[in-house]
Amino acid sequence: MLVTAVLVVPLAAGVLAAVLPWRRSVGWAMVLANAAVLGLGVSLAVRADHHQVLVALDGSLRADALSAFMVVVIGAISLLASVQSVRYLEVETVRGGQGRRHASLYSLLVQLFVTCMLFAVLAANLGALWVAVEATTIATAFLVGHRRSDKALEASWKYVVICSVGIALAFLGTVLVYFAALHVPGHPTGGSVLNWTSLLHASRHLDPGVVRLAMALLVLGYGTKVGLAPMHSWLPDAHSQAPAPVSALMSGVLLTVAFYALLRFKAVADGALGPGYTRTLLVIVGLSSLIVAASLLLTQHDLKRMLAYHSIEHMGLIALGAAAGTTLAVAAVLLHVLGHGLAKAVLFLASGEIALMEGTTEIGEVPALLARRPLLGGVFGFGLVALLGLPPFSLFVSELNMFRGEMAVGLGWAAGLSLLAMAVIFTAVAAHGRHLLLGGPGAGPSPTSRLVGAPLVSGLVACAVLGLSAWPLQSLLYAAARAVVR
């Protein structure tokens, strides 16, 4: 019941938005629905914390600690994004000359997108998980191109083509896992072959050769959606061209929902092959993502592109943490998923506000933000501090623990290389941030509306509280990590 409600509530809100003509109150209904998802996620998490695994719809939905945690992440970030959506749509419909139908379509697609992500993390069947991840591409394709400019259309074209190919490879990987499972004696047949629990149970008997091939395809395929090199090239374009709330959702949660799929498959592959093989794959893609991010961040001059490359960096870090694969490291990976999601969502939403107020997101054209718009500038400054992994924000704690996990399994060299890449990124982002916040003379301060400020500040505060004490989450994080670590 609880599990089904997680899917029904956001979907119903989307349908509501599609049939009613858009006005502000409809926007607030979306906010309410996403707040309900967060609330439901928390109650799922409380149950999961007491080792309760909820099942619904004949076992096709399943919420263990990991799923519950991901529902919380999705709920929290879609709540933040939907508040900003109200403002974005208001400005676009009033000022931009976009019709109300456009706003209705936008709301419907965003809610579909959120529902698909929730379905992905709640699906008991790895095939259904694939369908859900693929469906997110379709739901977001028009959202990326929502502004209908040349660049936005180009970005969504690239996004759809590259992600569809990636996801096709992930499907091939899933088929191969299915094939391997069919030839395990005593394994259930029919629709439940791809159920994660039964796969995990049978994992030690899966044929290693086939699983090796499958896992390579899965890392490449789902890695495309995660934004891991070498299939990352869609990410900076899509994230910079989409409307800010959509960028926040894509960067904050969609990437990590795809990574969630890899965590599930990794548990199965580790059973069949031992941890070494998947570890090697993840180290390769993780380090190459870090190198790509470090080398391209230096030359960025657009705010949103800078943030997008920053996402590639963090996905690389997460891949390295998952490569280590100890309980501590995976718990840190999950904390990083939440911390990065919150901080990145806040920054994308802030950059959306900058775009609305200043008409541009070129770093060179919006100097001295701190003097001119103290609240926005302050949020942006603290957000960058959070993303660079400095205390008191949770990304500091999670990065530290991921490094500890990497050291423990002999990946110290990879941790060292990633620190080097992070140092390069630090200097690049610090230089951009300095210009943005302090550079040049600014006019007198102008206020930022409370509607904009509230979600930004609360996102950052949440990120800081998690960094100072992970108490509300600690046991949940470990329970979630133990679900995929053997």
Place this chain on the structure above:
Amino acid sequence: MAGAPLDLVQLSAGVVLAGAVLALWRRDLRALTSVLALQGCALATLAIVLAVHNGAVGLGVVAGVVLVAKGFVIPGLLARAVRAAPGSRETAPLVNVPASLVAAAVLVVLSYVVAGPLTALFPSPLTRLAPLGLATVLLGFFVLVTRRKAVSQIVGLLLVDNGVALVAFLLTAGVPLLVELGTSLDVLLVVVVLQVLATAMRARFGQFDLDQLRELHD
């Protein structure tokens, strides 16, 4: 499986791969859409034969969906797009045709090497055909990377997808029904999305060529 049904399965799998090679050879975009229709029908035939042989009703339904979606609707949509756009030839592929065909030969050999573990796990006449599917995937990838026209890119994407579907049918006689239907519908939706985007872009840029998409790069 042996005899006439096996012959039919082998023929269909061969047609799918031959279609991928043809797609590399021909630069006429209209010919490409017919090749895709042929591939879709071959895939559907294969699924029907497997469904009859195994007595699987679900697989029969899937075969019907594949026939309608991949054999008719998707190629039809593409053909309409090609007719709407002037200049229906791939003018300047990044790799010329003879070189592409050599690359195709290399990729086919490669896929036989890669598919070793698959046939080793369960040596049967069907799994021995799996490399044909893998080769189709690789050729689709090659088309995607080396062709510049929007329609050619969709063709590459569909080749990858047909290759994956071929492997799925051969190895597992269809993954669970729901998933299989999900994939077919997903592909259809992706094509529709790309179609809408291409139309919107053509309205802005005139004739639509991916070489014109050079605003976003680093």
